[in-house]
Amino acid sequence: MDEDSLPLPKLAWDASPDSSSHGRSRKRAKLTPPLPSSDLPLFSSDDDPNLENYIGGRRKKQSRGTWYDHQPAAESPLRSSDKIGNHVSDAKRAFKRQYDSGVFLGSDGTEVDEGLEEFQQSVYANLPLRQWNSSQNSSQNSIIVKRQDTPEAWAKREIERCLEEGIEVIDLSLRKLTVLSNDTIRPLSAFTRLPPVVEGVFERLEPQLKIFLAANSLTALPEELFNIESLTVLSLRGCHIYEIPPAIGKVRNLRELNLSQNRLHYLPYEILALFSIDSHLESFQIHPNYFYRPKYPPGELKEPQYNIGLGRMTRPGRGAIGALASDESARRLHPQWKALNKARTEVRYMDIDGSNLKGPNISTHMYRLDELCPGGIPVADADDVPTPPKGRGQAISRVPSLLEVALKACSKSPDLPRLHTMLPQPHAPSFPGLLETLVSKTESGATKCTICTRNFMIARTEWIEWWEISKVEVNPSLVSAASPLRQMENERDVVEKMVPLIRRGCSWACVPSKSEALPEEDAMEMRRGCDDVD
Amino acid sequence: MVSNSNNGMSKYVTLRSSDGFEFVVLREAACRSGAIRRMLDPKSAFREAAASVCTFEEINGIILDKVAEYFYYNHKNRNQEDVPDMDIPPELCLELLMAADFLDSLFTVCSSLHC
Known part of the structure; x- marks a missing residue:
């Protein structure tokens, strides 16, 4: 693969494992990365059937992934070559997070030990892909967090949960809701009660929905709220309607x-x-x-x-x-x-x-x-x-x-x-x-x-x-x-x-x-x- | 200019669109629009008043067709209690909105004027 063809910054690539491990004792010093596979990777799945290949294929990995995966690497602050001197401590600090991020998957069957991990870090920690992977993970996390923080999305999930479990009391109060769209409310008009599982017991199946929207910041209400035929209790107390x-x-x-x-x-x-x-x-x-x-x-x-x-x-x-x-x-x-x-x-x-x-x-x-x-x-x-x-x-x-x-x-x-x-x-x-x-x-x-x-x-x-x-x-x-x-x-x-x-x-x-x-x-x-x- | 009424004004007026379509409509119906009313006011010196032809450079034939239809819809239902809805294809709605603004078409009838 021609590295120059990639829109990636130059890497501070230090191939020698010793220079980065700083003479630290390693349990398996003899475990050097295997040679890269001689087979040319034709498909992305060709690359890493197992971990050895995974490590060996690292060199190729610089260009793996989609083009937009590589884009943020340019913004990665730790990538510059002048940081290579003290990157071990950095990498050490970053180790936990990367381990958690699941980028380096220590799945069963892999012979990963501390030394190898250390080696991995020391050599690859400043690779843009790696760096970016961790940043990607954190950004993904933040997106997920953000999504959880949108009150409307939360309301939507809560409504789905109530629908699935047949809960008639839908409590969306005190959730800082500012908007409530028709799409969020619409599923509720199809609400059905779960039939009782006890044999011989007959119960009404028409639901009696109770919707609590109290203490939100709603200013207007969606029409669908009033299309719910089974709505029996509606509380809009303390909103800004x-x-x-x-x-x-x-x-x-x-x-x-x-x-x-x-x-x-x-x-x-x-x-x-x-x-x-x-x-x-x-x-x-x-x-x-x-x-x-x-x-x-x-x-x-x-x-x-x-x-x-x-x-x-x-x-x-x-x-x-x-x-x-x-x-x-x-x-x-x-x-x-x-x-x-x-x-x-x-x-x-x-x-x-x-x-x-x-x-x-x-x-x-x-x-x-x-x-x-x-x-x-x-x-x-x-x-x-x-x-x-x-x-x-x-x-x-x-x-x-x-x-x-x-x-x-x-x-x-x-x-x-x-x-x-x-x-x-x-x-x-x-x-x-x-x-x-x-x-x-x-x-x-x-x-x-x-x-x-x-x-x-x-x-x-x-x-x-x-x-x-x-x-x-x-x-x-x-x-x-x-x-x-x-x-x-x-x-x-x-x-x-x-x-x-x-x-x-x-x-x-x-x-x-x-x-x-x-x-x-x-x-x-x-x-x-x-x-x-x- | 289909016929001439007693006071020298034709009973019908012609509305001409930007692309050359002409619609001959009742003067009384067309005069529901404030703009057309002013254009056709015999006291005014507009060329349209003399010729009883209004040319709209901003309105094309398709829209003017709907406008003429509206004039008759309005005229026909002016004293109705239960007015049916007039159907407008959604794709024409914006252009019709612009035309409505231009024509200042009101539902009130200019019964006091020479319509």
């Missing part, structure tokens, strides 16, 4: 939901589906969060305190809401839950590219709520009729804009994450941002108009409704018997009962209808379908 995807309305088997200690300003309107008759929610923890609070006009008896105590129940007309609602997300309520629409904000109108045109700024990324809207967001008047801003023509239709149509097509494109790089050069400055939101939107699930249930990419209207969501006491007499004061609610309880739910519309025609524009109307009907809109 600022918005819950509307897809949450799909997990009808959910029994416990914990969203406390997040950065939520509002919940999706679709979450009301969890309180419907065919859902099973029992525990609903959402406080504390940065929820928007309704700001009533001063001097009106519409303050939340008004509802304190039994007054709420005795006021006429304030009945259970359970009777109606034709639209999909607000079917009959579960008898265990009570949800009443209390108030709403004015409608915010947005341009076709999503920029605000009119109305309260309900931005999702506001962090410190009190600085931006002290005291909460003003509640719309009882007789407020949403009026679209001027300047876009008079007639309003439900036809999506061409931009919306194009974005919808973009969202179906398999290249969506890369689309922003493919934009032709002179493009509108808002496009990269739009495509970015499109990516995160497809990740967290489709958004549907809460009025006409169309899928949309860019919301054109949005407003917040405050719903009083509370659990109906199953046995009120028992409670009052135990402590009569129990029915007195303090102010915080009342405030916390008011849950802001965001509703979004796909066109300017999708706004709250007239009847719903009366926020103080008691026993408010649930939102009716599109046909109510003028």
Whole structure:
């Protein structure tokens, strides 16, 4: 082999074993490396059928391996020839590591002893291949360590483990997770319980998954999480989530939901589906969060305190809401839950590219709520009729804009994450941002108009409704018997009962209808379908 | 320039693509686009207004075909409650996005204008 043809640095090759062993006693001094095999190595497997050949073949070994294996040798610091004088001590120190690294495999059948190893080290320690092999090993180790350190990869393995062993409790809490992709979660929807091995014992096989994601650094949630039909407990406590995807309305088997200690300003309107008759929610923890609070006009008896105590129940007309609602997300309520629409904000109108045109700024990324809207967001008047801003023509239709149509097509494109790089050069400055939101939107699930249930990419209207969501006491007499004061609610309880739910519309025609524009109307009907809109 | 209406404006306008394809569409439908509306505004001094022909150097025939289709889709569904989806092949989505930006196509109808 021609050494000059290799892109390798010159080697400080000292062929004499004595010069490097420094007269140290060697147990088998006579054991010199055998001559290299006279056979020309044709294949890589020709080289070392056993150790003798392995040693002898060392000379050839300089060029063995793939080209990229040799590349880091140039960077090896110990390779330079001026270090050859003291390399024995270096090599001695490095011995353990190399032994561990498995480069010099002392497998059974090899006659390796100390002297030989020493010889090996002294002669070969500064060979680039060798040096690099050890560095390669350490780098491989570091890669493995890094891989283990990625919280998402860990979560993936944990999910796989739970899947394989049929563990229903998936505890991913306190793992510094920052992202959780759909791919990680997707296998869970195929979760099956392991059937019991005891004969004659029958057990349900539908799993009841419990997913704990508490105390992570998640900011958004993947859609697949809500596609898990068997999800019964979901804890997202103490994450950094600022918005819950509307897809949450799909997990009808959910029994416990914990969203406390997040950065939520509002919940999706679709979450009301969890309180419907065919859902099973029992525990609903959402406080504390940065929820928007309704700001009533001063001097009106519409303050939340008004509802304190039994007054709420005795006021006429304030009945259970359970009777109606034709639209999909607000079917009959579960008898265990009570949800009443209390108030709403004015409608915010947005341009076709999503920029605000009119109305309260309900931005999702506001962090410190009190600085931006002290005291909460003003509640719309009882007789407020949403009026679209001027300047876009008079007639309003439900036809999506061409931009919306194009974005919808973009969202179906398999290249969506890369689309922003493919934009032709002179493009509108808002496009990269739009495509970015499109990516995160497809990740967290489709958004549907809460009025006409169309899928949309860019919301054109949005407003917040405050719903009083509370659990109906199953046995009120028992409670009052135990402590009569129990029915007195303090102010915080009342405030916390008011849950802001965001509703979004796909066109300017999708706004709250007239009847719903009366926020103080008691026993408010649930939102009716599109046909109510003028 | 298919027919002339009373006020001297044709009922149809012609949209011409960069590669020479021409689409004759209802003026009312085409005027859903803010850009086309301005181009065809009789009060403006644009050449397009006089000839009722809009030439788009940036938009090729395939895309303009979709744009014309959209105009009719919009026009047809303008008073519908339940608007069907319009299918766009994914490979056209970016170009259509650019065209949408150019045309500033709105879903609101310019009923007050001479369309």
